[in-house]
Amino acid sequence: MPTCTLDEIVIGIVRFVNTEIMASGQAIAAADRFDLAGVDSMALLKILLFVEREFGLWVPEEDLVIGNVASAAALGGYVDRRRRTGD
Amino acid sequence: MVRRTLTLLGPDVMLYAMGGGRPNNAVLVAECDGRLAASRVEGALDALRPLAPYMSSRLERPFPWGRLRWTATDERPPVVRRLLRANETVDEVIDEVLNQQVDPRREPPLRWTVVESSDGGRSWLLLAWVHPLMDPRGAELLIAMLAAVDRGGEAHAWAVAQPTEAPADQLDARARRRLARQALDRLRAIGSNPPPSLGRGVASSGPVRHRRLVVPALNRQLPVTLALVGGAMASLWRARGLPLAQPFLVPISVDRRRVGEAGPVFGNYLSFHFARFTPAATEDVATTAVAIRRDMADAVRADLVEAVWAGMGFARYSPARQLLRPFGGEAPASFHCADTGEVRPPLTTLCGAAVRGGYHVSCVQPHPGLGVFFSRRGATESIVAVWVQGVVTTADVDHLLDAIRSSIAALAA
Numbered sequence: 016m017p018t019c020t021l022d023e024i025v026i027g028i029v030r031f032v033n034t035e036i037m038a039s040g041q042a043i044a045a046a047d048r049f050d051l052a053g054v055d056s057m058a059l060l061k062i063l064l065f066v067e068r069e070f071g072l073w074v075p076e077e078d079l080v081i082g083n084v085a086s087a088a089a090l091g092g093y094v095d096r097r098r099r100t101g102d
Numbered sequence: 103m104v105r106r107t108l109t110l111l112g113p114d115v116m117l118y119a120m121g122g123g124r125p126n127n128a129v130l131v132a133e134c135d136g137r138l139a140a141s142r143v144e145g146a147l148d149a150l151r152p153l154a155p156y157m158s159s160r161l162e163r164p165f166p167w168g169r170l171r172w173t174a175t176d177e178r179p180p181v182v183r184r185l186l187r188a189n190e191t192v193d194e195v196i197d198e199v200l201n202q203q204v205d206p207r208r209e210p211p212l213r214w215t216v217v218e219s220s221d222g223g224r225s226w227l228l229l230a231w232v233h234p235l236m237d238p239r240g241a242e243l244l245i246a247m248l249a250a251v252d253r254g255g256e257a258h259a260w261a262v263a264q265p266t267e268a269p270a271d272q273l274d275a276r277a278r279r280r281l282a283r284q285a286l287d288r289l290r291a292i293g294s295n296p297p298p299s300l301g302r303g304v305a306s307s308g309p310v311r312h313r314r315l316v317v318p319a320l321n322r323q324l325p326v327t328l329a330l331v332g333g334a335m336a337s338l339w340r341a342r343g344l345p346l347a348q349p350f351l352v353p354i355s356v357d358r359r360r361v362g363e364a365g366p367v368f369g370n371y372l373s374f375h376f377a378r379f380t381p382a383a384t385e386d387v388a389t390t391a392v393a394i395r396r397d398m399a400d401a402v403r404a405d406l407v408e409a410v411w412a413g414m415g416f417a418r419y420s421p422a423r424q425l426l427r428p429f430g431g432e433a434p435a436s437f438h439c440a441d442t443g444e445v446r447p448p449l450t451t452l453c454g455a456a457v458r459g460g461y462h463v464s465c466v467q468p469h470p471g472l473g474v475f476f477s478r479r480g481a482t483e484s485i486v487a488v489w490v491q492g493v494v495t496t497a498d499v500d501h502l503l504d505a506i507r508s509s510i511a512a513l514a515a
Contacts, residue, residue, distance in 0.1 A: 038363035053361045056324040060395070064402055076392050 024070065024098075025091030031065045032087060045088040059084065070094050127200050127213075127310075129463040130229045130241040131192075132445070134455035138225040140183045140216045142453035146252040147178055147214070153259050154247065154367050179212035186219050192226050193314070196463055199230045200310045200488075225455055236368045238442040238462045238477070239357065242449075243367045245460075249452045263364045284409035288376070308491035312463045315485040315503045317510055319478050325398070326513075327441055328354060328377065329390035331474050334505035336381035338494070341501055346382040354398075355440040356407050373411030375401045387509055440464060445479040463488055474502070 019027075025045050033042045036058050043052045049059060063084075067073045072094065074083065083093040184195055195217050204211060215228040229241055236244070243263040250258040273281070320327065339346060355372045359365045377397055384390045401407055445460030461477045461484030472489040485506060487499045494502075 036361055038360040041360075041362035055361070056395075057356060057398075058361055060399055060402060064399065067403075076395070 021091060021095040024094050025088055027069060028062065028066070028087040028091055028094075031069075032062060035065075036061060043087070045091070046086055048086050049084065062090070066090065066094060070098070072097050126232060126465050127202065127204060127230045128238065128241070128465040129196055129199055130238065130245060130445075131196065131461050131463065132227040132229075132245055132449070132452055132457055133459035134225045134227065134452055135223070135458050136225065136455045137218060137222045138216050138227055138452065139454040140181055142252055143214060143216060143227065143248070144178070144181050146248045146453060147181065149251045149256050150244075150248055150259060151178060153251075153256060154244065177210060179210040179214055181214040181216065184215055184217045186217060188220070192217055193312070195226075196228060197309070197311055199228050200312065200463065200465075202230070204230070204232050227452060237355075237372050238440075238464060239359070239365060239371070240367045241462070242446055242460075243364060245452070246446050246449050247367065249449055249457075252453045253451065263367055281405065281409040281411075284405060288406055288409065308493070310465070310488060311491050311496070311499075312486055312488045313496075313499050313503060314461065314463075315487075315507060317483050317485065317507065318514075319481050319483045320476070320510065321513075323391070324354070324441060325391040325394040326387065327476055328394050329384070329387045330506050330509045330513075332377075332390050332394070333384045333387055333509055334474075334502045336384040337505040338498055338502050339381040341498070347380065358411060373407050375407050375410070387513060440473070440475050442475050442477040445477055459484075461486060472499075474506075 029043065029045050032054075036054065037043060037052070041052070043049075049062075054062070063074050074093070078093065082089060084090050186192065186195070195215070199213065199215055202213065204213060211232040213228075213230040215230070217226040217228060219225065227245070229245055231241060246262045247259040250262050336346070354375045354377055356375055358371045358373055365371050375398055377394055383393065442462040442464060445462075449457050449460070451457060459482060460479045462475055463486050464473060464475045465488065472494050473487070475486045475488065477484050477486070485503065487503055489499055
């Protein structure tokens with residue numbers, strides 16, 4: 016798993032979402048809620064696959080709760096916690 | 103009258119030919135309060151037509167075997183006004199529209215029908231199109247453009263949707279070939295263990311019917327939606343005594359547009375993932391949803407969704423060919439499930455009437471088939487089953503919709 020700070024993780028997720036998921040002119044910020052931005056289950060799946068590819072961890076079913084995947088910031092926080100605990 | 107060349111995709115020609123020219127319509131229904139002015143619909147269409155010529159995206163796609171020349175008129179699609187007779191329902195009119203023969207070689211591939219209740223208190227705009235012309239999102243955009251033109255003139259159409267056709271595929275030939283091979287490999291793997299048909303003795307053709315179930319808007323998590331339908335299909339499987347250990351395929355349409363992107367009116371941004379359900383493994387919606395999510399993650403991880411999309415455009419539509427091949431001497435059958443999305447909230451008025459709802463009655467290609475389609479408008483979800491009479495019975499469809507209704511109630515509880 017690459018070494019990076021929480022900020023770098025969140026920035027990476029936001030960059031991915033804004034370049035690969037959202038239409039131009041619809042960019043989101045780190046704290047913006049995915050569901051309110053229109054991110055559907057397929058788009059969320061692509062984000063989770065990006066996290067797997069980039070940070071080397073898969074978000075298991077039991078961790079797919081709103082607190083972990085509500086926004087780029089929340090997801091980044093989850094990735095950072097997993098990274099620190101080495102789960 | 104201007105005549106122009108309409109190029110249709112190879113698979114469309116093939117499917118049209120295989121269907122013996124049977125109707126292959128899809129319908130978008132906009133429900134309105136009050137009277138819809140048919141003359142305003144016609145006026146808006148006249149203004150809209152030069153802006154969004156209806157076959158544009160189908161004209162320029164090159165194929166390895168060259169172009170297919172079909173001709174189509176450039177005349178305005180007909181707007182038919184229908185007054186509901188006593189004891190007639192709008193569902194019956196929709197079934198009638200579904201079964202109208204439209205031959206895009208000779209006539210516009212769109213039909214507009216304005217249906218009015220006898221007291222003028224309600225009306226419905228039915229937009230029917232020959233299936234290959236556009237996907238459901240395109241139909242929604244077209245109606246939204248029509249409403250915008252009616253409200254504010256031609257310039258307003260572009261506030262709803264900018265392009266009228268999908269941008270050209272940017273992949274080079276090698277990349278497309280690689281993706282097409284992947285798609286074929288996947289389909290061959292699926293085809294090696296084909297799903298059962300819906301049983302022996304099903305009719306190979308018949309009139310298309312539909313039935314609609316209205317429920318409160320659902321959680322739009324696709325795996326949950328699919329699990330609902332998978333469970334209901336398993337229930338139908340059991341009712342028919344079909345083998346529970348044998349999987350059936352559910353082609354899931356996947357919208358390739360980015361979130362918030364309107365996309366083109368005409369053309370196709372949909373790809374497919376072919377999920378496999380074992381009826382015996384669909385007892386529990388949550389478990390099934392987990393399995394589907396895992397299956398879809400594997401498919402995206404392996405580029406299979408992109409591969410199927412490339413395969414459809416490049417490899418002579420092998421997915422349809424695979425689905426069309428007869429299974430074990432029985433009539434070929436298909437089952438579709440699609441989340442056709444949200445009928446646009448900004449659509450509040452339409453040619454003099456207030457829009458109160460909207461839903462899709464999609465076609466069930468290839469025939470014979472059965473499809474379940476979800477579309478949301480505000481707080482309401484429409485679940486529409488479409489089937490070819492003879493493939494399943496009305497009782498089968500009632501059973502299917504009851505099973506979906508029960509699962510939704512259980513989830514809500």
